[in-house]
Amino acid sequence: MSRSLRGDIRTVWIGGVWPELDGGRFPVKREVGDLFEVAADILREGHEALAAVLRYRTVKDSAWHEVRMDPVGNDRWVGRFPLAENTRYLYTIEAYPDPYRTWVEDLKKRLAADMDVASELLEGAELLRGTRSRATGADRRRLDARLTDFEEASSTVARARVLLDEETLELVDTYPDRSGATRYDRELEVVADRVLARLGAWYEMFPRSQGTVPGRHGTFQDCIPRLRDIAAMGFDVIYLPPIHPIGRSFRKGRNNSLTPAPDDPGSPWAIGNEQGGHKAVEPKLGTLEDFGALVRAAREAGLEIALDYALQCSPDHPYVRAHPEWFHRRPDGTIKYAENPPKKYQDIYPLNFYCRDREALWEEMKSILFFWIEHGVRIFRVDNPHTKPIAFWVWVIGEVQAVHPDVIFLAEAFTRPKVMRALAKAGFTQSYTYFTWRNFKPELTEYFTELTQGVMAEYFRGNLFANTPDILPPILQQGGCAAFKMRLILAATLSSTYGIYSGYELCENDAVPETEEYRDSEKYQIKTRDWNSPGHLRDYIARVNTIRRDNPALHEYRNLRFYESDHDDILWYGKRSFDGGNTVLVAVNLDPFEPHQATLRVPLDALDIDPHERFQVEELITGMRHLWKGREQTIRLDPGKEPAAIFRLNRFPSKDYGTPCY
Amino acid sequence: MSRSLRGDIRTVWIGGVWPELDGGRFPVKREVGDLFEVAADILREGHEALAAVLRYRTVKDSAWHEVRMDPVGNDRWVGRFPLAENTRYLYTIEAYPDPYRTWVEDLKKRLAADMDVASELLEGAELLRGTRSRATGADRRRLDARLTDFEEASSTVARARVLLDEETLELVDTYPDRSGATRYDRELEVVADRVLARLGAWYEMFPRSQGTVPGRHGTFQDCIPRLRDIAAMGFDVIYLPPIHPIGRSFRKGRNNSLTPAPDDPGSPWAIGNEQGGHKAVEPKLGTLEDFGALVRAAREAGLEIALDYALQCSPDHPYVRAHPEWFHRRPDGTIKYAENPPKKYQDIYPLNFYCRDREALWEEMKSILFFWIEHGVRIFRVDNPHTKPIAFWVWVIGEVQAVHPDVIFLAEAFTRPKVMRALAKAGFTQSYTYFTWRNFKPELTEYFTELTQGVMAEYFRGNLFANTPDILPPILQQGGCAAFKMRLILAATLSSTYGIYSGYELCENDAVPETEEYRDSEKYQIKTRDWNSPGHLRDYIARVNTIRRDNPALHEYRNLRFYESDHDDILWYGKRSFDGGNTVLVAVNLDPFEPHQATLRVPLDALDIDPHERFQVEELITGMRHLWKGREQTIRLDPGKEPAAIFRLNRFPSKDYGTPCY
Secondary structure, rough: OOOOOOOOOOOOEEEEEEEHHHHEEEEEEEOOOOOEEEEEEEEEEOOOOEEEEEEEEOOOOOOEEEEEEEEEEEOEEEEEEEOOOOEEEEEEEEEEEHHHHHOOOOOOHHHHOOOOOHHHHHHHHHHHHHHHHOOOOHHHHHHHHHHHHHHHOOOOHHHHHHHHHHHHHHHHHHHOOOOEEEEEOEEEEEEEEEEHHEEEEEEEEEEEHOOOOOOOOOHHHHHHHHHHHHHHOOOOEEEEEEOOOOOOOOOHHHOOOOOOOOOOOOOOEEOOOOEEEOOOHHHHHOOHHHHHHHHHHHOOOOOEEEEEEOOOEEEOOOHHOHHHHOOOEEEOOOOOOOEOOOOOEEEEEEEOOOOOOHHHHHHHHHHHHHHHHHHHOOOOEOOOOHHHHHHHHHHHHHHHHHHHHOEEEEEEOOOHHHHHHHHHHHHHEEEEHHHOOOOOHHHHHHHHHHHHHHHHHHHEEEEEEOOOOOOOOOHHHHHHHHHHHHHHHHHHHHHHHEEEEOHHHHHOOOEEEOOOOEOOOOOOOOOOOOOOOOOOHHHHHHHHHHHHHHHHHHHHOOOOOEEOOOOEEEEEEEEEEEOOOOOEEEEEEEEOOEEEEEEEEEEOOOOOOOOOOOOOEEEEEOOOOOEEEEOOEEEOOOOOOEEEEEEEEEEOOOOOOOOOOO | OOOOOOOOOOOEEEEEEOEEEEHHOOOOOEEOOOEEEEEEEEEOOOOEEEEEEEEEEOOOOOEEEEEEEEEEEEEEEEEEEEEEOOOEEEEEEEEEEOOOHHHHHHHHHHOOOOOOEEEEEEHHHHHHHHHHHOOHHHHHHHHHHHHHHHHHHOOOHHHHHHHHHHHHHHHHHHHHOOOEEEOOOOOEEEEEEHHHHHOOOEEEEOOOOOOOOOOOOOOHHHHHHHHHHHHOOOOOOOEOOOOOOOOOOOEEEEHHHEEEOOOOOOOOEEEEEEEOOOOOOOOHOOOOOHHHHHHHHHHHHOOOEEEEOEEEEOOOOHHHHHHHEEEEEEOOOOOOOOEEOEEEEEOOOEEOOOOHHHHHHHHHHHHHHHHHOOOOOEEEEOOOOOOOHHHHHHHHHHHHHOOOOOOOOEOOOOOOOOHHHHHHHHOEEEEEHHHOOOOOOHHHHHHHHHHHHHHHHHOOOEEEEOOOOOOOOOHHHHHHHHHHHHHHHHHHHHEEEEEOOOOOOHHOOOOOOOOOOEEEOOOOOOOOOOOOOOOOOOHHHHHHHHHHHHHHHHHHOOOOOOEEOOOOOOOEEEEOOOOOOOOOEEEEEEOOOOOEEEEEEEEOOOOOOOOEEEEEEEEOOOOOEEEOOOEEEEEEEEOOOOEEEEEEEEEEOOOOOOOOOO
């Protein structure tokens, strides 16, 4: 509120606007196709009637659109506009007194009390003349006619009728007097990402491991035959670790050893050698053309390729020679490798994002993204964004999305909670989460309530990877295939976007003891797998992804709700589509070792089901159907058979025909 | 975060600042003498050490002061500054990387791992040379000496010692490199009101009823002998309904009748007649000089006079003739009286705050405040602020407090919750509340948790009036003296600021049936009371106000906590002084009709009391003392005797002398 006496005064109080992240400092995130809802407290002194509009435009348009906001009680108003385009939208609110409606309400009270309203009718006519002065064309002529009717009306009742009838009110609403309007003091932003930002199943694989001849370096061409399999499992995105030439200096050998064999391929994250850097491909994988062919083949198979954006260099990267000033340097001028004393990572040179030549460095980093965008990539999984300036991400994501709003950035920031949130606010489309380290009921419930139902849901989309090349969590190491099935169900149903790293479908669980590292990790060597080895989960994964596709409830991120189960090891939750047409309820035995039984509380009230109604649930993994009634159902889940059950609710609508039935 | 590449980049992320009301749009409120605490998330990429300062200044000063902020875990930092003056303060945060501390931590790890640190020592010396370049005077010479010691040191160990020792670190901390500092993007405001804004007992009385001869109009002079009594009851503020000349047109008679007797004095809220308006006093009360004498006498008795600021006019107010354009007018030019059809308030003309001559009107309204400030008034109880523009309050309170920060504005807004909050954000020092309509345990607990422990506590101070001339609540009408005692205890201990309207001490409870109006209300007639009539509560009130004065725990507003009692009618809560030195626990029987017994849960953990410790509680109304032990205590409260108990906690400190005791 302004403190000055002169000039415009704000006549309407607009506050408590939601969504408004951190006082309007950061945009919230939604997806194309959403109806975006904005609420605010809109009020004024006294009892005068108000009207309010939600104003919005895309960043590309200069013209604002408006939709009406409606009061929903307790001085709260709500309006909605469709996010039709993949772009950023601005929105704000304007509200104004509605003197005609105020006058109508007052007049009705007076008429009801049989009071003299001659003077009030003159006031109403004066207001209507104001409407006429704002109206145009046919409407102005209609208003002239109304005013003539008013003048010529022979009785108070007839005059009142002219001023109160539907046609008059409609005309008045069409030409409101907005001279006393108050505009909310900020323009807020919502990013409308494409739907894949919210809904997708990701599959991570090392292209060099996609060959079929053991020991031979796989190629992009080897990846192409794999696409059908991966698509058949129901994935949407294939994420590839870095595909660039790999450094030779201090190359790591198998199992992260410092003494590589001559043919050890090295870690793909040690980017760059004499054959090129971030804009080149490792020749053993093929050529840029081969990569292009893979991107096209993937697209034909209904898949998108995601690349790793890992901003660091091997000592052999062309940047090192061309731009030594971009790196951290010792007093003697040599370049510093990465260290976390006493650990040394001599195969990696971190970039100095604050160097004197910062602007050129940042521009070059940006150009890497545009290079791969040119080659058909629209998804970047960003390696360790929490070791680069947050201001860099604000800038570079803004630059890219201004031109290519369809580009998705996934933050691989396994770090402190506040830093993860800051990166999401800074612009990352999606984020990795602590999911792999949340095993049991209280911690799963607490964490996913925070992610999906609080303020974080406005800007932070958790992509739940069940494993990664760096994280083979203890539950998978020790829980066998039952744990792989259980953790897959959790990932695929707690979030609308999730992923696995290849080998998951084979229940690979061989770890370096006391660590979460894979033994014989693909990070340092080529693997060739038999994708059809006994006990594989490919069909199970395909089933789960089909269930995800078939059920709109699972397409949403913010609709997760936890329900009560009376056993500590049985997690019980559900999702409902926003139109209420699809409801999925999930029970998961979190213990991969033992069967457990629980009584589940069915959220009948939330589902509008009468406690006496019989309804059908269909378990979507097994196809079994059950008739349920009442608030409590008992379930037994045996991890040796099915560690989880996914129920779709099917009701039997009872129709009472109110008209004859032919 | 800026989206530009060029220019300064923000290297430190500062977010989640608290307090920050509505993104910094409104100031929070505190009182002189408080230590104001500000917290923020402060973080950066990587693991570099950070430093942060809280910057603050009063609105009158141009120079900023700084205090260090300290990390408290999870990237949260906290700093505090004292609110030494009754004024507004601005505050913001600045944070910057601390490369020397980062370097020290790194070096220590290397030394611990027995790594070669020759190069690192050179880097440290370079950083120290940077410190030297910023240092001045003796410190610069000290740094020169440190650097010479470094150059001349014969071993790595000796060189490291120079760079790591206390003196060096202290010098480095004194001259930080703040070139990479990030300033928080907003300057926030805190109003430091005087303590009376938070802590006070108010007594409302009609001066015309303070005479001793029945039927005779009381005067300001009659009020003076009353001061000693009111001060003896322990009050701090005497609030007087309007003292101005009262209109004659459509004057209301006894019990709000439309047919007044010739000697009926009329409602003081129908302000103004030919003898003057808002800047005059009703001649029957005395002169402006008499009023001045009352203000002085009150001050001598330790009391302050609060006036009513009621912005409306009787038809006889001088403004009506001089400024007809300031009022709402009918099409025929006549001035509109107040109406809520079918009710007519013909004795009241509302002002039109949006009239064409708005600026002159607002200035005149402001001048009323300055007039009474000139006459020694520093507290205004504002009548119906929710019927005037919120923008007017923002402006007028800002104008007054810029010159007189000690002026207190109490909003008498009994209206919708969002409007009440908006007025408090707009600048009102205190607000009336829904207290009179909150009788039972769940509603009292919920409402006062909201008022004192949530965001509202940052800007809304609830002044709990137990009754007003407009509100004699049913519980007082029907509950007899027990209810008056019970509601007094609630008002006086739930909030640090509360009030009663005179007659409360006599348990006056005669209502117009089916309403909350007093029968024979003082609003329309003069009352003469026998203040010593049997059954009066004056001693009880004095006792309660003494307990308030003696117990610092009751001086605070935001320290209210509710505890568990196992009986629906026994409310159990407490307050603790911020230094922990004073703890008060209150049990109240909310049922004025029947005795009830409850088991109370004693919050031993919050009080740091061992479950096996014996401690003393002193009941402050009766003076009874008890020894308690353990988490549960039983209490029985008989409304016929004492409807409430106020316990002060007295512990028996057990001292173990660690040194000989002489």
